[in-house]
Amino acid sequence: MQLVLEKRAERSNTIALVSPLIAIGLTIVTMTILFAIIGKNPLLALHAYFIAPLTDGYSLQEIAVKATPLVMIAIGLSLCYLANAWNIGAEGQFLIGAVAGSWIAVKTQGTDAGVWVLPAMLVLAAAAGALYALIPAICKVKFGASEILTSLMLVYVADLLLDYLVRGPWRDPNGFNFPTTAEFDPVATVPLLIEGGRLHLGSIIALLVVASAAILLGRTIKGFEIRVVGAAPRAARFGGFNANQLIILTFAVSGALAGLAGIIEVAGPVGHLQPGISPGYGFTAIIVAFLGRLNPIGILIAGLFLALTFIGGEQAQIAMKIPLDVTKVFQGILLFYVLACDSLILYRFKLVFPNRQVARGAG
Amino acid sequence: MQAHQRMLDPTPDGLHSGESPLLQTVGLTKRYGDFLANDSIDIEIWPKEIHALLGENGAGKSTLVKAIYGLIQPSAGEIRWQGERIALSGPSEARSRGIGMVFQHFSLFDNLTVAENVALGLDGKESFKDMSARLEQVSKTYGLPLDPKREVWQLSVGERQRIEIVRALMQDPKFLILDEPTAVLTPQEADQLFVVLERLKAEGRAILYISHKLEEVKRLCDTATILRGGKKIQTCNPRRETAASLARMMVGGEIREVKAAAGRQTTIPRLVVNDLSLAPDEPHGVRLEHISFELKGGEILGIAGVAGNGQDELFAALSGERLAKDPGTVVIEGIAAGHLSITKRRKLGAAFVPEERLGHGTAPRMKLSENALLTGHAASGMVNRGFIDTAATLDTVDKATETFDVRKAKRDPEAASLSGGNLQKFIVGREILRNPAVLVVSQPTWGVDAGAAAVIRQALLDLATAGAAVLVTSQDLDELAEIADRIAVMFHGRLSEPLATRDATREKLGLLMGGSSLEPKEAAHAAGA
Missing domain, CATH: 3.40.50.300 (P-loop containing nucleotide triphosphate hydrolases)
Structure with a gap:
């Protein structure tokens, strides 16, 4: 007896929807085993991860706050991935956006600059993210350099640039030598949606991004172009679509969205620029994009789910002393299973009995 | 019994x-x-x-x-x-x-030698040297000459098929x-194959x-x-x-018998190619050399030749998938188009049907309506200020289905789920429904059943009757004899003078396909060049 993968005649839409759920199920089983191995009660741990954060208002708001950058970045990445352009450097574009936007906040600090400050920060952050993403895109188109490597390497450049700025020129003079800028002025801060709460305007922007992407991909010729270039490059060229232009465009858009997410994070929940503003949003967003089937609505749901793991991870650390890095293990295992389950969209399992006679009669 | x-x-x-x-x-x-x-x-x-x-x-x-x-x-x-x-x-x-098989599509590695390719396909444990010796012996015995040391990319299609046959025969x-x-295969090559069989x-x-x-x-x-x-x-x-x-x-x-309308009128030149030369864009591609022809409305020009003699490169140059430096090398509807993109050429009234149905003519995993949009977005009113008119794309699917008898399981399935013949009817239908002034078709009935082939050939004839210029590249000489008014032959990136179909005997075409010239004058010219 032998288990073989057999190609399906047509892609299975059912599996395409169910595959993330199977992946989540398998991840939870794996995590249960992992918790048991490190000597924690798996049931309590899973409760802390997935149930506890859903039971109080503060955590629910916090999930939305964490999901905001994830969703915005993942939407941009999904456009890249659909077009077969592999932007792995959203983390760097996120940081560069944060840095560029913060530049305006730092320079206007303590002046009586008006309400233009925040919009200017958002625009500059998006532009900076886009330009930063264009470096690997142009290297790819002009020189054939692997965008996977170049975009990833640029993450570390951005990280070190941020580090230098907050330890050097932009350091808060009254900050007891901590590597951070001063708190941003109110005009340089993303407004809260609920007074005294955590939810901010960025979540609304993220929802608008989701809606725009859904319309772009489902209704417009540009969205069709993105899908067909990724799905069948030669047919796309025959259709008159230019794959290189699309690499440039999707990288620019995803860089802009990551940059925007970066400044919203800094000017929103964090309130100042400092190292460690991202717990790896740019990388986790890759998981969000695939878990969400590269589909905008799917990404929204997946973003909320991954945000839950961040919050749950913190709760599990506080309540059960489970290391925070277990969250990263969790996310890695999840991506592994999602990609593995996705092969079932085009293939199916079949049992083959090579040495036995084939079944007689109608099967 | x-x-x-x-x-x-x-x-x-x-x-x-x-x-x-x-x-x-x-x-x-x-x-x-x-x-x-x-x-x-x-x-x-x-x-x-x-x-x-x-x-x-x-x-x-x-x-x-x-x-x-x-x-x-x-x-x-x-x-x-x-x-x-x-x-x-x-x-x-x-x-x-003791069961061997030679597939229609070869599974050979271009950059490996004949012997290496054969070795990869064998299950046995004999040494490479013994295997090479046996390869030479088998190929000699059966009159299938092969040089084991040559790399596959240098070989003609007929020679590649020989590798596959020899590989199968080595298992006895x-x-x-x-x-x-x-x-x-050319007619002469087919005759040689029959001797082997x-x-x-x-x-x-x-x-x-x-x-x-x-x-x-x-x-x-x-x-x-x-x-x-x-x-x-x-x-x-x-x-x-x-x-x-x-x-x-x-x-x-x-x-259905394919019938040409009597007394088809030729009109103005709609597709003119002037001294088109183009270097290949991939290592094993063919260089197009000084290709010129003129195709009038109401006329079907057939291009014969063994695969791999520049037909793909010519298609890419005509369609605009590859651009020529000099705009005047390709003239569509009187407008120099050598430098124009495929979308702009479509807007001039040209339509194209490539040889590969899946992956080139259509995106296999996309629906037919999306594949209608693939070529229809240029000039068929399917796009409105950047937004797709889904009804219009579905309408094209329905019209193609009805006009060309496309059989499918549901209204709008994925392209890959259709049989070859039905998908080809859809692709040809998609282009013909746009009423093109110029249609460039590559291998219109390759791997297509007799019924579908008849439908497609009739559609090409009808399109020419309606005044379009049709260029058909085909390896099927019977097909060209059936529908073309003139036939030219491609060999090593050059195109012969077109012959009127009634003068184009299989022998003449076979000679041209093998690289010989018909006229001594031309031979002298070639030798001098």
């Missing part, structure tokens, strides 16, 4: 070299979900027999041979090999039992399956020969089994049938 008849049948040799058939299927059935690809098929293949397997696309021919070659497992029924019931675990078991098969072997037969081997070319089957095969809709229709002696009666059994009715 049938076995008895066969025994009594006076064969040229007077006897079969065995009492039971070499290979037999009994009630062989293959089911994919609700679809019966093979419905209880009985077939017998005897030693010293060339057995034709005939049928339209989707009739179940490939399913049957895949089951016999161990690539798929039957859902029911049995396969008997020399009288013994077998269940094949895979092609390697089939090969070890008792039974060889050939899937449309002559589709890629006759010789294999004389050695006592059996051959299962899949083909659409009925005249060829009548000439070569002793027996023919006709499949239709997954069922066996009949096993007969093709020599006692006419091409028409075989076609009727395949299609299950009369085939």
